[in-house]
Amino acid sequence: MRHLLMGLACAITSAGCALEPESPVFLSGTVLESDGSPWRGAPLTLMRPRRLDGPQPIPGQAPSGRLTLAYEPWALVTPDAQGLFLHELTARDTGADQLARPSPWASLSAFQLHLPSLDGARDFLAFNFMRDVDLPPLRRWDSQLRASEDSGGVRLTWVDVPPLADIPEHGYFVQARGESGVVWSQEKRSGEAWLGPEMLEDFAPPLAFVQARAEGWRDWFLSVLEYVDVHEAPPVPLPFTGRIPFSRGQPCETDDGVVDPCPFTDGKLESAQVPTPMYGSLEQVLIIRLREPVHPRRVLVRGHNSTFMEEVLHVEGSLEGGAWQPLGQDTLIVALDTPPHTDDRNTQVAFERDVDAPLREDTPLVDRVRIYTAKPSSNPPMRGYFHQLREVSVF
Numbered sequence: 428m429r430h431l432l433m434g435l436a437c438a439i440t441s442a443g444c445a446l447e448p449e450s451p452v453f454l455s456g457t458v459l460e461s462d463g464s465p466w467r468g469a470p471l472t473l474m475r476p477r478r479l480d481g482p483q484p485i486p487g488q489a490p491s492g493r494l495t496l497a498y499e500p501w502a503l504v505t506p507d508a509q510g511l512f513l514h515e516l517t518a519r520d521t522g523a524d525q526l527a528r529p530s531p532w533a534s535l536s537a538f539q540l541h542l543p544s545l546d547g548a549r550d551f552l553a554f555n556f557m558r559d560v561d562l563p564p565l566r567r568w569d570s571q572l573r574a575s576e577d578s579g580g581v582r583l584t585w586v587d588v589p590p591l592a593d594i595p596e597h598g599y600f601v602q603a604r605g606e607s608g609v610v611w612s613q614e615k616r617s618g619e620a621w622l623g624p625e626m627l628e629d630f631a632p633p634l635a636f637v638q639a640r641a642e643g644w645r646d647w648f649l650s651v652l653e654y655v656d657v658h659e660a661p662p663v664p665l666p667f668t669g670r671i672p673f674s675r676g677q678p679c680e681t682d683d684g685v686v687d688p689c690p691f692t693d694g695k696l697e698s699a700q701v702p703t704p705m706y707g708s709l710e711q712v713l714i715i716r717l718r719e720p721v722h723p724r725r726v727l728v729r730g731h732n733s734t735f736m737e738e739v740l741h742v743e744g745s746l747e748g749g750a751w752q753p754l755g756q757d758t759l760i761v762a763l764d765t766p767p768h769t770d771d772r773n774t775q776v777a778f779e780r781d782v783d784a785p786l787r788e789d790t791p792l793v794d795r796v797r798i799y800t801a802k803p804s805s806n807p808p809m810r811g812y813f814h815q816l817r818e819v820s821v822f
Contacts, residue, residue, distance in 0.1 A: 730817030
């Protein structure tokens with residue numbers, strides 16, 4: 428009753444008034460098995476992000492070498508026989524008392540609610556709230572993820588997340604990961620994807636991961652919930668080995684000169700900023716200098732941040748300083764509206780894309796490969812900028 432009276436007082440006086448530190452704040456919701464029946468498993472884990480020392484990376488900038496957030500268990504949430512739960516916190520816990528005090532948490536309002544892990548799969552809600560909220564249903568995803576050899580690579584297939592309540596449609600992110608981190612990433616809207624040997628290179632041992640992600644919000648009087656519904660299928664091994672590109676260990680060139688060793692051909696998968704020229708503007712063109720002439724067949728760019736919402740990657744070649752010849756281009760690059768969920772910016776920077784550009788069949792012999800992006804809807808096409816990259820591979 429005291430909590431209800433205080434909420435009424437807030438409504439009468441000001442929508443932004445604070446609660447008393449020990450005022451209860453309730454978190455409610457429904458938990459379901461993969462078949463839609465009430466949850467019958469173990470209690471769920473409510474997680475909070477531990478505050479970490481050191482500089483934090485900013486989305487769109489190179490990682491700082493430290494975790495952005497480190498979520499750790501904080502409380503257990505036990506649903507009843509109908510899969511319903513009502514978990515009590517305090518205004519002190521969520522910051523609804525609006526009092527400044529030392530805290531070990533990176534954010535007072537940020538939480539994650541996890542189902543118990545099953546065979547490496549993860550199902551959880553990441554959300555922000557301060558006052559009473561009702562979470563969207565959390566349901567185990569039976570992905571049935573499968574990998575089968577196909578056309579020299581592997582085809583991944585899965586069952587999409589079924590529609591549930593007011594949760595928006597899920598997007599899917601496919602990643603191949605090795606010992607060095609994310610090897611290749613794709614955004615998909617359907618239940619299948621293909622990975623080839625050029626995408627894996629020699630970043631072994633590769634495993635394929637599929638993440639389903641949907642972002643939404645709920646709004647009540649005096650209370651707002653922002654959430655991300657995340658499901659990750661159990662990882663599957665990729666039954667083939669990759670290829671080493673011609674460009675491995677080769678120097679690269681920008682308007683500011685030759686860079687050797689080049690951070691974009693070293694095979695380390697680390698996100699690095701493109702060298703900035705004398706006058707401080709970002710680079711529009713990157714050249715890979717090959718020590719031996721080759722007939723290139725494919726160019727892959729890892730970790731590119733798009734300048735425009737839509738771009739096309741152009742590839743050109745030259746031999747011994749001769750004229751540049753078009754070699755091919757990728758299909759349209761569309762900037763990510765919602766990047767894959769990650770608590771670790773060292774794993775993937777927000778909104779970065781991996782781009783695959785197959786080249787024409789009759790490519791000439793070249794010892795220079797030049798790449799740039801352009802906005803296709805402009806006339807003449809406007810070139811984009813390279814800010815940072817992980818790897819550029821010429822096959």
